[in-house]
Each structure stands twice: as structure tokens, then as C-alpha cells.
Amino acid sequence: MNGIQNARSRSRASSPGRSFLWCSSRIGLRAIASVLPFQSMVSTPALTYLGTMDGPTTALMIGIQVAWAVALLLLGRLVWRSAVKAVTINGG
Numbered sequence: 364m365n366g367i368q369n370a371r372s373r374s375r376a377s378s379p380g381r382s383f384l385w386c387s388s389r390i391g392l393r394a395i396a397s398v399l400p401f402q403s404m405v406s407t408p409a410l411t412y413l414g415t416m417d418g419p420t421t422a423l424m425i426g427i428q429v430a431w432a433v434a435l436l437l438l439g440r441l442v443w444r445s446a447v448k449a450v451t452i453n454g455g
Contacts, residue, residue, distance in 0.1 A: 400431040 396402060407424040410416045416424065 398427060400428070403428045403431065
């Protein structure tokens with residue numbers, strides 16, 4: 364039990380520093396993180412349900428989710444096609 368408590372306290376101690384770097388970086392990591400799909404998986408549905416976003420913002424955030432879904436679908440198909448061409452199955 365003591366090991367679990369030590370791990371928990373270490374993770375809590377290191378987390379604020381990590382979030383501070385993402386939010387206050389000069390090169391705009393916050394802007395990059397805001398368009399990644401991970402932010403939209405939790406934040407957009409929660410903010411939409413709570414009603415804290417207006418109509419155009421909600422439409423923009425849902426549009427970003429749709430764009431990521433299409434991009435990941437196309438990337439998956441591209442990887443699948445290249446993998447099928449590379450695989451050779453011998454025997455029967």
C-alpha cells in the first residue's frame with residue numbers, strides 16, 4: 364500500500380509542471396493541443412452538454428471532430444492497403 368501512495372504523490376507532484384508547460388509555452392503548444400483529437404473527445408461533449416458554448420463554437424468543435432474522423436479513416440485505409448500489398452501468405 365505504501366508503494367501505491369508514493370507513486371500517487373509523485374504523479375501529483377509532477378502533473379502541475381507538465382500542464383503549465385503546455386499552457387504557457389511560447390511556441391503555441393496550447394494552440395496545437397486544442398486542435399488534436401484528444402481535446403475534443405472529452406471537452407467538446409462536456410461543454411456542449413453543459414451549454415457553455417454558443418452555436419458557432421459548437422459547430423466549429425464538431426467540425427474539428429468530423430475532420431479528425433475523416434483524416435484518421437483515410438490514414439487507416441492507406442496503411443491497410445500498403446500492409447495488404449506487403450504481406451505474403453504461403454501455404455494453404
